[in-house]
Amino acid sequence: MVKLNDPKNYSKNMKSYQPSVPYFMNCLKAFLFGGAICVIGQSLQEMYIHSFHFTEDNAGNLTSATLILISALLTGFGVYDKFARYAGAGSLVPVTGFANSITSAALESKSEGIVLGIATNLFKLAGAVIVFGVVSATVFGAIRLFIEHLLK
Amino acid sequence: MIFLYAFLVGGLICVVGQLLLDVFKLTPAHVIVSFTVIGAALDVFSIYDKLIEFAGAGASVPITSFGHSLLHGAMAEGHEHGYIGILMGVFKLTSAGITSAILFGFIVALIFKPKG
Numbered sequence: 001m002v003k004l005n006d007p008k009n010y011s012k013n014m015k016s017y018q019p020s021v022p023y024f025m026n027c028l029k030a031f032l033f034g035g036a037i038c039v040i041g042q043s044l045q046e047m048y049i050h051s052f053h054f055t056e057d058n059a060g061n062l063t064s065a066t067l068i069l070i071s072a073l074l075t076g077f078g079v080y081d082k083f084a085r086y087a088g089a090g091s092l093v094p095v096t097g098f099a100n101s102i103t104s105a106a107l108e109s110k111s112e113g114i115v116l117g118i119a120t121n122l123f124k125l126a127g128a129v130i131v132f133g134v135v136s137a138t139v140f141g142a143i144r145l146f147i148e149h150l151l152k
Numbered sequence: 153m154i155f156l157y158a159f160l161v162g163g164l165i166c167v168v169g170q171l172l173l174d175v176f177k178l179t180p181a182h183v184i185v186s187f188t189v190i191g192a193a194l195d196v197f198s199i200y201d202k203l204i205e206f207a208g209a210g211a212s213v214p215i216t217s218f219g220h221s222l223l224h225g226a227m228a229e230g231h232e233h234g235y236i237g238i239l240m241g242v243f244k245l246t247s248a249g250i251t252s253a254i255l256f257g258f259i260v261a262l263i264f265k266p267k268g
């Protein structure tokens with residue numbers, strides 16, 4: 001006899017109650033939308049280099065800034081979250097997802113005030129990215145510098 | 153041609169993210185954190201540089217390039233000033249991204265009303 005609330009088989013028994021994940025469709029959507037955002041980024045970069053004569057590094061920075069501005073505005077209009085529900089990781093992984101997490105966290109807590117709400121919660125989700133980014137960059141940087149010293 | 157490579161590489165990086173979400177059941181926060189760390193890790197041996205050379209924005213728009221630029225800034229100062237330079241340089245290249253994200257996020261949150 002199968003006991004449904006048997007804790008040993010809980011995850012197995014629960015499986016039939018969970019919605020099945022459309023792996024292929026999700027990946028296809030992520031691929032198409034993620035790729036499209038990168039193509040937009042590439043177009044912006046080419047525009048900054050060829051029409052406004054920026055160096056490649058500056059054009060890259062301007063491209064991220066532009067994408068972040070677009071993403072913040074779309075989040076404000078409530079469009080980005082609808083798009084994110086559809087595109088999955090295609091909207092999460094590009095830098096626009098980072099801007100979306102900052103803007104939406106700030107918007108959500110707007111009711112608590114400008115200092116305690118918006119400013120305090122701005123990095124609620126994006127803080128993890130910055131913390132792990134900085135920690136890993138310092139550790140990897142020290143490792144690389146150490147290796148380069150050894151090779152000299 | 154760079155547009156095609158940007159589309160393919162950028163799309164594939166997002167597919168990896170989608171698989172982490174669906175198959176390994178990671179939360180979105182875990183996915184972007186892993187991507188940042190992976191981006192920095194790939195730059196230790198300058199692998200990510202080659203990817204950016206090959207795919208342009210396909211590699212520089214995904215969040216992996218954030219980790220890559222953090223390490224790049226750290227290394228640039230590290231070469232000049234030694235280990236202390238790492239602390240000085242981490243935010244050097246990502247300043248534009250972080251500053252604009254804070255600025256635009258703050259302004260949008262001030263102006264717009266939360267939806268839903």
